Amino acid sequence: MVELPPVVARMWGREHSSRRGPKPRLDLATITAAAIEIADTEGLAGLSMSSVAAQVGVAPMALYRYVGSKDELLTVMSDSAVPAPPERGELPWRDYLAVWTRANRDLLLSRPWLLSLQGLTPPMGPRRLYWLERLLDVLGDTALDDGEKFNVATALTGYALTDATLVHATKAAGQELAAAGVKGATDYGEVLAEVLDPATYPVLSAMMRSGLLKESEGWTEDADFLFGLNLLLDGIEALMARRAGRSE
Amino acid sequence: MVELPPVVARMWGREHSSRRGPKPRLDLATITAAAIEIADTEGLAGLSMSSVAAQVGVAPMALYRYVGSKDELLTVMSDSAVPAPPERGELPWRDYLAVWTRANRDLLLSRPWLLSLQGLTPPMGPRRLYWLERLLDVLGDTALDDGEKFNVATALTGYALTDATLVHATKAAGQELAAAGVKGATDYGEVLAEVLDPATYPVLSAMMRSGLLKESEGWTEDADFLFGLNLLLDGIEALMARRAGRSE
DNA sequence: AATAACTATGTATGCGATACACAGTACGAT
DNA sequence: ATCGTACTGTGTATCGCATACATAGTTATT
Structure with a gap:
């Protein structure tokens, strides 16, 4: 005992x-x-x-x-503070992973104070472990071994955390700029453009001056989330394909 | 101005x-x-x-x-506290991304206090931006557009952060267990195994009871790092292939 | 020389976490 | 019933910390 x-x-x-x-x-x-x-x-x-x-x-x-x-x-x-994880329903594994990760991220955005706490400790409470359980359960369908399943879960959890952190930090920084009434700087990118020396930071300063970070037509913060998520999911899918092909 | x-x-x-x-x-x-x-x-x-x-x-x-x-x-x-980013040398993009990410992670492990600070603000200082610059520069070779390059950089930065956080948290939790002299629990997994009800957590509790998290023969914490990293790099490579194939 | 802008100091305030001792309460043994 | 004991909530006290404010000393400009 x-x-x-x-x-x-x-x-x-x-x-x-x-x-x-x-x-x-x-x-x-x-x-x-x-x-x-x-x-x-x-x-x-x-x-x-x-x-x-x-x-x-x-x-x-x-x-x-x-x-x-x-x-x-x-x-x-x-x-x-953690609610129940999303239900799987009829979803194929990839879709469920996406739903799960998004729900995880949205939770962190709705309770930003969790951002500073989640990283501190590996999950040991019933609710966070239940999220893990559901995810591992869905991965049960696949050709991954236990260690790999665990690592996949870790990667997705981590991604939810960093994406939420980033979104939140950006939003907070913007509000700070606005609150401080910083003249002319409505935007993170503008501040950087001002400060970056094109000789030392050619690529970055060019990007900033082109207004890359402006909230433009097609852009959503959700698109950024999906971008990174799909990188991971593609990687995971490739791994599964390899595992399914040969045992080694 | x-x-x-x-x-x-x-x-x-x-x-x-x-x-x-x-x-x-x-x-x-x-x-x-x-x-x-x-x-x-x-x-x-x-x-x-x-x-x-x-x-x-x-x-x-x-x-x-x-x-x-x-x-x-x-x-x-x-x-x-951030040193200069690694030199590219003759490395192909993929290898450089790997080196860059690992260096980033190792930095965070050598200065764990950075873990609680990095997430708080988007990078606005010269040194962190220089890391970003180098990475974007290397991505200049590739078929990605600016937004995608930026997103890739974000994903890798985030991964370095979460992996370092996880390693550090696990190590810290272990030391705490040891320091508190918790009887018989040498290990995170053992604690979980004790507490998890197999009825509600069938998958997870089975994994824990099988000693998955024990430091065993082949295992290194580095292997975990590489696992997640390669998920991302595979995803990135796949994206590049798509972009190189057709313009859309 | 006189003044104004700026530096480092000392003192003071208020808050937050938490140690400690106490007064009251209710169960279990007599 | 009664009494002791284990346990609950309170009040008070300490200590460390961030930071406001007033002050004394310093130097470049007038």
Whole structure:
């Protein structure tokens, strides 16, 4: 029997059912729900032990009966905030991978504070692991071995994370520019164009001056997402073809 | 003429050369160097305005003459800590992309504190942009259009970031397990195996119980890196082939 | 020389995480 | 019933940190 790290035990509801003493007025679920609500409305910056305590109507120190530290709370939140993964339905594996990855990315965009938490720890909570389970399950159809399936899952998870991070960072940087009222710079690309010396950065400065990054006619942020996703899916498909062909 | 956001101006050395007053005893480069040294030895946790000030032998508030806030300092650091990108030499594009991505990842592993900073902002400093420049330059050989080149660069950058994050998180989690002296759990996989209900997580729990994640004979963390990298490179190569074939 | 712009310092504020000791509560043993 | 004990929530206290503000000292321009 393996002993679990405390956070993990808590995420899986393995708390020792207390026998004596007053009945708890709180539980971990209430606390994390409150914390998530704060993070959703004010971001991680507004999330303090005090603010969470205020939200649930309790003294700050009360929380420490249910959570070892703020970090633990964040870990629990980063699992708890995750909804159920998309259903497979009748989808072929490739389409499901696409749907799964997009849902993952959209989740991160709808809760940007997850961006700073997801990377910190390998997934150990029930909800994130269930996403993994579903993905691995779909890959069960294919010719990949277990290690490869796992690596594919990792790659897609990572892609969702970086794409969401990028979109969010770009949006945030734009807002910052606007908020600071930076004269004439409506746009990341314009700032770069201003600063890049064409002698040292010939390619990049040419691209920037051509207005590549402007939001133009055909462009959607979704197109960028699909671009990278399809690179991966094409790579995966090629690998499967190789595996299906010969056993080595 | 576009006005630059203050951090950007500072990163590019566009500070107004002061005319009156005492000669500055410091400059931004000294400060960032000190900050980087602290981050390298003690991690971001040990990095405070006070610790940096102590390192350069100055009162904490002196730093604010050179940096608008701690966040600005972090932004500057996250560019300043980046070395020159690898030389192309005689490498064909695919090999250079591989070398570039690996160097990027290795950088992040050697300075793990960069992991928490890189994602926050799109690159706006000279050094990170120079990496981008070199990569785009190499892609100049190929049949991709500008937007596609840019997207490829983004995908590879993102991959370096997620792979490094994953490796680092796994290592850190392992050390935490060990440090906490968690009985019998030498390993992430073992913890999961303990906690996963085979009814809800059939695939995953089977994998874990088979010891998939154990460091075994053939396995290297490098193999995982190459796996994902080659997925991307295969995808890129396929795209180029399509582009070279027909103009549409 | 006088002044204005600029540097580094010292002090002060407010917030956040968390250690610690306490008062109240309810279960289980007597 | 009663009493001890394990447990809950609270109040208070400490410490570190980012940063505002006022000040004293410095030098180029007038």
